[in-house]
Amino acid sequence: MAERNRGFFKALNLLVLNVVSSPGSGKTTLLQKTIERLAGSARVGVVVGDLETDNDARRLRTTGAPVVQVSTGTLCHLDAEMVGRAIGAIDVRALDILIIENVGNLVCPAEFDLGEAHKVVILSVTEGEDKPQKYPNIFAAAGLMLLTKVDLLPHLKFDIGTAIEHARRVNPGIEVMQLSAESGAGMDRWLEWLGRGAAAARRT
């Protein structure tokens, strides 16, 4: 089913990202700011997974982007079939980028291919540098790690270098960016990465 999604996305020249993090890493705020900043240059749609509530979908819809909420109940991750069903509810053919905001969980989503081009793992700097070692599967599976909430660094004992070193130990090829959706720091580089990814997907 993941391969079917992948083929479908490829046929539509769509860049698809599977965004995974702990609860409360700031995924939704980041996506909100990302969609706002990309307005006019790329059309973004979102599939949001949560056990309960459609809070995130409602927040994301304020950007004007098409958003589908998937309520997983007690299930700790999205799977390819849920995503395949969910995208039926929006006009994916009109999109350049589809972002799948997975259930807030660093464990279970690592095991489930949704048909995405890349997994993006978010680690907020409030969480501690050793998370890549403690949850190695998701950091090994991700193409990109976003270190978020860097505006809080002055108030924390968090060493960016150590966090990156731990991530590279489980995944030497992982790309790393530091940003703050709140202050806007580092957002340009992330938006350029998305732009390059969308352009590459258009050429395939």
Added chain:
Amino acid sequence: MAERNRGFFKALNLLVLNVVSSPGSGKTTLLQKTIERLAGSARVGVVVGDLETDNDARRLRTTGAPVVQVSTGTLCHLDAEMVGRAIGAIDVRALDILIIENVGNLVCPAEFDLGEAHKVVILSVTEGEDKPQKYPNIFAAAGLMLLTKVDLLPHLKFDIGTAIEHARRVNPGIEVMQLSAESGAGMDRWLEWLGRGAAAARRT
């Protein structure tokens, strides 16, 4: 197996807590400070669950407390059998309180009774007020919610009242405490709660 653990703990007059939170909520720092502050008044042992690494166990052992690390591999929670096996490695008979630090995950641990007296859910104030609504099972199952990292409140948009309201909506009886292991704020109330719980366990 959870009931067997419960009977075993009861026979030993042991207070057993199952501590659950997101990755990076500050569980280990809180436990470290808790054990240090209880030294002389209560003997505390810890079972720590993590997918990989024994970082947390090593940090906790610096307190002098007996600590067992359980590596769950790809498993997203501890179960009663793992706990039953783990406590064989320490002298539980010499303890007043056993704290089980579960895998950092707000989803899966909610479903697994380990034989504990109480589940304690930790929500750090960096995570957002709506977590109880989004992960209702664990907040419904917990007897106590600890709002941690309150020293960071001045730098965040986090409304304590809203977070408590959300928690009480899924669990009207949940007890709530605010604290910071870093600054020490609110620690006294938490230590008193533990002391009362240990005294009650001694009387059963």
